[in-house]
Amino acid sequence: xxIKIATWNVNSIKARLDGFLIWLKNTSPEIxxxxxxxxxxxxxxxxxIADLGYNMAIFGQKTYNGVAILSKxxxxxxxxxxxxxxxxxxxxIEALIALPDAAIRVASVYVPNGxxxxxxxxxxxxxxxxxxxxxxxxxxxxxxxxxxxxxESFIIGGDFNVANENIDVYDSASLKNTLCFHDDEKFQxxxxxxxxYGDLFRNLNPYDGNFSWWDYRGNxxxxxxxxxxxxxxxxxxxxxxxxxxxIDNKALEVEKRSDHAPxxxxxxx
DNA sequence: ATGGTCGCGAGGCGA
Numbered sequence: 609x610x611i612k613i614a615t616w617n618v619n620s621i622k623a624r625l626d627g628f629l630i631w632l633k634n635t636s637p638e639i640x641x642x643x644x645x646x647x648x649x650x651x652x653x654x655x656x657i658a659d660l661g662y663n664m665a666i667f668g669q670k671t672y673n674g675v676a677i678l679s680k681x682x683x684x685x686x687x688x689x690x691x692x693x694x695x696x697x698x699x700x701i702e703a704l705i706a707l708p709d710a711a712i713r714v715a716s717v718y719v720p721n722g723x724x725x726x727x728x729x730x731x732x733x734x735x736x737x738x739x740x741x742x743x744x745x746x747x748x749x750x751x752x753x754x755x756x757x758x759x760e761s762f763i764i765g766g767d768f769n770v771a772n773e774n775i776d777v778y779d780s781a782s783l784k785n786t787l788c789f790h791d792d793e794k795f796q797x798x799x800x801x802x803x804x805y806g807d808l809f810r811n812l813n814p815y816d817g818n819f820s821w822w823d824y825r826g827n828x829x830x831x832x833x834x835x836x837x838x839x840x841x842x843x844x845x846x847x848x849x850x851x852x853x854x855i856d857n858k859a860l861e862v863e864k865r866s867d868h869a870p871x872x873x874x875x876x877x
Numbered sequence: 878a879t880g881g882t883c884g885c886g887a888g889g890c891g892a
Contacts, residue, residue, distance in 0.1 A: 619892090620883095620885075623883090644884095670885090671886080672891065723891085723892090825883085827881095
């Protein structure tokens with residue numbers, strides 16, 4: 609069988625609900641990894657999503673952040689938060705999806721934005737936010753490394769808040785070492801690649817400079833001044849069975865759009 | 878231009 613897995617930073621599930629439900633019905637992924645749902649779990653719009661045939665694992669938070677996993681198949685072994693990281697913010701949820709004749713582990717991750725980089729003249733709390741981002745990445749790497757010992761299909765999708773290569777940003781020269789394109793952030797992200805996880809979009813589309821996020825400000829989407837900061841990463845075992853990966857820009861052709869586009873992959877099971 | 882535009886929640890913060 610072949611299944612479709614999508615990741616999407618929706619920037620509030622409630623503000624996005626109408627368009628999201630249409631997209632969900634039309635796209636019909638077997639598994640959806642959501643970030644920035646911006647609601648506590650109790651207020652997540654479960655009913656209309658369940659009506660479309662989805663089970664849900666929701667790790668919400670008031671006002672900010674919040675991640676979730678939707679699945680047409682049973683959701684088991686749910687992990688909330690990165691192990692060994694006492695996080696006040698809801699940014700990581702992982703689960704085992706029980707497919708008919710197999711299982712696949714998936715995670716939805718929302719890496720901290722970082723506030724600003726450690727360049728000269730930044731405020732103390734801003735450097736704290738950047739350090740929090742670095743710490744989060746370190747714990748994510750440690751956990752991802754440990755998961756490789758399972759030797760199973762493991763998919764990590766989400767908003768990593770870093771563009772990895774020059775073609776992943778609209779102007780690599782002017783953005784050099786700015787937030788989300790800083791060498792320290794790339795180093796953290798590349799640790800995941802170097803230990804064996806594959807960046808699906810980049811592996812299947814080596815030269816495509818597509819973006820996944822555009823700032824609401826400055827008419828960025830129309831000018832295509834974006835960055836590719838949303839990824840689907842796959843463990844080596846899963847990597848061998850990926851058949852496609854695309855960024856679904858059409859999902860942003862709605863009145864109330866997110867500032868992120870979904871990323872969708874297909875995998876043979 | 879130390880701005881801009883969203884979402885949350887009801888003023889200012891976070892992105």
